């Protein structure tokens with residue numbers, strides 16, 4: 001049996017061993033902490049580099065995108081030169097030569113909107129407007145785009161012309177073109193669509209698309225004055241019969257149909273009454 005002194009001595013040895021173990025653990029822990037610090041200080045510049053690379057890549061992508069958009073936005077300008085459609089001479093404002101004197105001038109910068117006068121549906125509408133606009137009558141240009149049909153109608157002697165479009169870029173372009181053609185007193189450009197009976201209008205020019213002409217049919221028909229005419233275009237020839245039937249059901253008779261390639265324009269009329 002160990003004596004009390006021997007037990008105390010054993011306990012002291014055990015406490016000393018424990019203290020040494022703890023100290024060694026503490027030192028290992030401190031070493032690990034130092035290692036971690038080193039790791040963090042090596043990784044942070046690396047993370048900064050990765051971040052810088054990602055930023056640079058983002059900037060590169062946005063530069064490429066801007067260049068591509070700028071190219072797309074301006075490439076068509078090369079093909080947009082003064083041209084005649086019916087009685088109109090359509091000229092971009094940057095054309096080097098003045099418009100010929102023997103035509104109705106329509107100066108158009110479409111910006112990002114539809115309506116240079118080069119598309120068959122616009123041309124069908126311009127030719128029909130030249131036959132249909134009566135001096136002084138009220139005209140609605142539904143889906144005005146660049147404002148080309150509204151400006152053409154005013155040039156033909158229409159009274160007031162309301163030009164509607166849901167696209168803010170089209171509204172901006174159309175307003176600028178109306179000012180450019182000095183027609184701000186006759187042509188009002190408004191952002192929006194036809195929601196119900198409006199006007200009534202003696203002539204509605206609607207170069208839209210078959211689905212939109214279908215959706216807006218009740219509002220269009222209700223906005224046509226008695227004796228008024230509707231030019232409905234932007235549709236493929238194959239959709240013409242359906243649309244004529246739809247508008248017949250709303251009281252509009254078919255007066256004429258013109259085509260250019262695959263495209264059609266319908267002239268529909270509301271009888272006097």
Ligand SMILES: C[S@@+](CC[C@H](N)C(=O)[O-])C[C@H]1O[C@@H](n2cnc3c(N)ncnc32)[C@H](O)[C@@H]1O
Pocket residue numbers: 113114115116117121122125142143144145146147148149164165166167170192193194207208212234
């Ligand atoms: C084919 S472009 C016609 C542009 C111009 N009127 C022309 O003849 O060249 C059709 C235009 O109708 C607009 N549009 C489409 N849906 C419409 C809607 N529900 N109400 C008014 N405008 C609409 C488009 O934003 C576009 O500017």
